[in-house]
Amino acid sequence: MNEFPDVHTEHDGEHLDEMTCLLYVEGQLDRRRGQEVSAHTQDCPQCRTLLRALERESRLLTRAMLEADEPLPSRLVAFQERARKSMQWIWGAALGLAATGAYALYTGYVEPLEQRFEQAGFGGSNLLGLLIFQGAFWKGWQSMVTILEVMAMLMIAGFGMMFLRRRMRRGSAFAMMVAGICAAATLSSPAMASEIRRGDTVKVEKDETIKGDLFTTGHHVKIEGSVDGDVFLFCQNADIEGHITGDVIAFAQVVRISGQVDGNVRSFTNTTLVSGSVAKNMTSFAESITVDTAGKVGGSMTTFVNTLSIDGKLGRDLLIFSKATNISGTVGGSVQAKGETLSIGSGAEVDGPVKFQGKNPPEVSSRAKLASPVEFSRLEHRPEYAESKFYVWRVIWTAAVILFGLVLFLLMPAFTRDTVDSAERYGVSLALGLLVLFSVPVAAFIACITVVGLLIGISAFALWIMLLFCAQLVVGAIVGQWLMGHTREMWQLIGRMVVGVILVRVAEMIPYMGGWIKLGVLLWGMGAISLAVYRRFNPAVNAVAPVAPSNIPPSLPPNTTIGSPQPA
Amino acid sequence: MSSPGIAEPTEAIARARAGDAQAWGELYHDYAPAIFRFCRRALPTREDAEDATMEIFMKLRGKLSQYDPTRPFSSWLYKVAANHCWDTLRRRKSRQDKETEDTDSIPLEHPDPSQLDRLIEQRSGVEVRKALGTLGKRARMALVMRYYSDMSYDEIADELGVRRAFVGVVLLRARHELRQALEGNAALAAGGNL
Numbered sequence: 106m107n108e109f110p111d112v113h114t115e116h117d118g119e120h121l122d123e124m125t126c127l128l129y130v131e132g133q134l135d136r137r138r139g140q141e142v143s144a145h146t147q148d149c150p151q152c153r154t155l156l157r158a159l160e161r162e163s164r165l166l167t168r169a170m171l172e173a174d175e176p177l178p179s180r181l182v183a184f185q186e187r188a189r190k191s192m193q194w195i196w197g198a199a200l201g202l203a204a205t206g207a208y209a210l211y212t213g214y215v216e217p218l219e220q221r222f223e224q225a226g227f228g229g230s231n232l233l234g235l236l237i238f239q240g241a242f243w244k245g246w247q248s249m250v251t252i253l254e255v256m257a258m259l260m261i262a263g264f265g266m267m268f269l270r271r272r273m274r275r276g277s278a279f280a281m282m283v284a285g286i287c288a289a290a291t292l293s294s295p296a297m298a299s300e301i302r303r304g305d306t307v308k309v310e311k312d313e314t315i316k317g318d319l320f321t322t323g324h325h326v327k328i329e330g331s332v333d334g335d336v337f338l339f340c341q342n343a344d345i346e347g348h349i350t351g352d353v354i355a356f357a358q359v360v361r362i363s364g365q366v367d368g369n370v371r372s373f374t375n376t377t378l379v380s381g382s383v384a385k386n387m388t389s390f391a392e393s394i395t396v397d398t399a400g401k402v403g404g405s406m407t408t409f410v411n412t413l414s415i416d417g418k419l420g421r422d423l424l425i426f427s428k429a430t431n432i433s434g435t436v437g438g439s440v441q442a443k444g445e446t447l448s449i450g451s452g453a454e455v456d457g458p459v460k461f462q463g464k465n466p467p468e469v470s471s472r473a474k475l476a477s478p479v480e481f482s483r484l485e486h487r488p489e490y491a492e493s494k495f496y497v498w499r500v501i502w503t504a505a506v507i508l509f510g511l512v513l514f515l516l517m518p519a520f521t522r523d524t525v526d527s528a529e530r531y532g533v534s535l536a537l538g539l540l541v542l543f544s545v546p547v548a549a550f551i552a553c554i555t556v557v558g559l560l561i562g563i564s565a566f567a568l569w570i571m572l573l574f575c576a577q578l579v580v581g582a583i584v585g586q587w588l589m590g591h592t593r594e595m596w597q598l599i600g601r602m603v604v605g606v607i608l609v610r611v612a613e614m615i616p617y618m619g620g621w622i623k624l625g626v627l628l629w630g631m632g633a634i635s636l637a638v639y640r641r642f643n644p645a646v647n648a649v650a651p652v653a654p655s656n657i658p659p660s661l662p663p664n665t666t667i668g669s670p671q672p673a
Numbered sequence: 674m675s676s677p678g679i680a681e682p683t684e685a686i687a688r689a690r691a692g693d694a695q696a697w698g699e700l701y702h703d704y705a706p707a708i709f710r711f712c713r714r715a716l717p718t719r720e721d722a723e724d725a726t727m728e729i730f731m732k733l734r735g736k737l738s739q740y741d742p743t744r745p746f747s748s749w750l751y752k753v754a755a756n757h758c759w760d761t762l763r764r765r766k767s768r769q770d771k772e773t774e775d776t777d778s779i780p781l782e783h784p785d786p787s788q789l790d791r792l793i794e795q796r797s798g799v800e801v802r803k804a805l806g807t808l809g810k811r812a813r814m815a816l817v818m819r820y821y822s823d824m825s826y827d828e829i830a831d832e833l834g835v836r837r838a839f840v841g842v843v844l845l846r847a848r849h850e851l852r853q854a855l856e857g858n859a860a861l862a863a864g865g866n867l
Contacts, residue, residue, distance in 0.1 A: 123783055127848075128841050133826060154786035161793045162848060166820040169801035170714050177706050178723050519720040 179595030538632025576630025
């Protein structure tokens with residue numbers, strides 16, 4: 106059986122080489138060679154020591170490898186039918202609780218708000234659709250996206266991920282998910298031509314007509330001609346003097362509308378001036394908004410603004426969150442205002458009820474034509490924790506966070522452990538959290554502005570919001586581990602997370618300090634998640650064996666048969 | 674051959690082959706911890722080991738009809754596991770493996786027997802596992818196959834795709850690599866304590 110190659114070990118010729126000794130220890134030498142080795146080691150203490158060391162090395166290796174240093178991961182325990190059965194009630198409970206939570210959320214917050222928006226002229230859309238999907242951004246989605254549908258989609262995505270996790274490599278699964286999302290995003294877009302114009306000054310000439318949507322970026326955008334579609338403005342100054350058949354979405358310093366817009370206007374500006382006509386509704390976040398005497402908005406108007414002046418005509422309701430509001434024109438519907446001051450001038454005409462919630466009573470001219478006297482209620486700032494409703498919702502939200510954490514932990518056990526481990530690196534986590542908290546929204550905004558990165562920007566922003574929400578779960582798990590001890594077992598970790606999240610949310614309610622605690626939790630949690638993601642993409646950092654517990658059994662299992670030489 | 678320390682599950686295997694899900698569950702329950710540990714030692718991360726364990730058992734379920742009941746079940750199980758893990762590792766080409774290949778022809782230094790004896794004496798299982806994680810894929814795989822699942826030189830040669838005569842060399846090189854890692858860890862620990 107002397108088929109082994111020459112051994113590449115250096116030795117002085119009088120002693121056995123290490124390869125021969127190893128093969129002897131491993132029982133791989135033939136009878137003759139084995140006897141020679143045996144005879145030599147009887148007279149040579151140095152070779153005998155080497156044999157003994159090699160044999161001990163074999164034993165050490167076997168013992169080190171056989172030691173049960175970590176329990177079977179919960180994911181593997183859950184792999185079996187028995188465990189799968191036990192998982193069913195979790196998903197049942199999760200779905201039930203999610204549905205209950207969604208209902209509570211919807212009836213408690215969304216529906217009343219929706220009703221108010223409905224009154225303000227946003228009929229036919231739900232709130233989520235209004236804020237995210239409505240208008241030209243996501244055409245075709247409006248009719249299908251509701252809160253419950255979104256939740257159902259998330260659940261399906263979760264189950265899909267679980268399915269892929271069990272059957273495919275992680276990278277492939279991730280790639281499929283991303284490809285799926287991209288495909289869905291692409292497919293949901295309308296098959297309509299879009300035009301992108303860039304430059305210091307972007308102009309649509311008087312005699313020019315653009316068929317399809319127009320995306321513009323530049324210092325000054327001037328539209329004198331016609332656009333048969335929506336217009337997206339990312340600029341410093343915008344003048345709309347022509348005719349736009351669709352919506353106007355504006356991110357600009359100053360927007361002046363003196364032409365005709367057949368659709369809605371959604372603007373994020375410093376100043377918005379309407380002296381032309383807007384056929385449908387207007388939603389604005391601005392420093393100052395003016396609808397001058399020649400201006401006309403056919404639908405309703407919702408504003409989040411510092412100063413609002415309505416001198417022209419508004420067809421339907423007016424919903425205002427502003428510091429100072431001045432109405433001297435016509436409002437076809439009701440007025441609901443919240444702010445510091447409301448002034449209704451002599452030329453004002455309001456066909457619906459006027460409700461004002463503010464610091465000071467409204468100034469109403471005696472010559473103003475109002476359908477009914479202004480209903481005024483003084484705005485009193487009471488600390489929210491003085492109301493019992495605050496605590497009820499706090500409990501509901503804590504339960505929702507825990508439920509979300511439960512699903513997330515079970516869905517991604519390995520990543521959860523990595524994240525909790527990362528959170529133990531306090532300094533790095535906090536620093537990274539600081540970076541992510543501020544840089545991601547900025548980067549997402551920049552991505553949105555560059556038009557082509559709109560999807561990336563929105564996705565990054567959505568992920569960032571998700572991180573905000575998950576941060577408390579990570580910190581909760583860490584706090585739980587501080588109190589109840591370190592664990593690698595998933596259900597124990599979930600138990601610690603539950604305790605930790607409750608404590609963290611209680612701590613966040615401490616007056617004055619609560620805000621700082623919340624900020625700390627956000628920074629720490631976001632940083633830990635980011636660090637875990639970073640480490641996931643840099644596997645070299647992860648390629649370290651886990652630390653074994655100290656209660657390692659000292660002896661080998663009885664059936665171990667390593668290291669016994671077989672002389673023949 | 675090291676096994677999870679249970680008697681041959683002949684009856685459970687027969688029932689599992691006949692499609693009895695409960696019998697399959699019993700086999701999984703009895704052998705999953707050992708296979709997970711095998712994967713944990715052979716593969717770089719815990720997550721890899723979890724994935725591999727699930728994939729191995731899914732593979733086993735389909736292959737159960739190919740199992741020869743005259744052979745020990747655990748041997749067959751480890752062979753499938755080794756095959757899967759080695760396939761997984763081979764698909765990943767790392768810088769460390771390139772370095773290992775480059776140093777394959779360098780002669781090994783003969784150890785000082787007393788020094789080696791002392792090194793072995795002083796090292797714990799935790800340190801060995803940590804050092805094992807730093808080895809190249811072939812070295813780690815060879816050590817795991819030999820000293821965890823007690824596979825024969827023929828089986829190791831078969832899995833690694835080397836001549837049987839070369840298995841001893843692979844194991845010896847792996848041991849040298851491990852000793853270096855152990856010495857390195859010790860030096861690091863000493864440095865860290867300063």
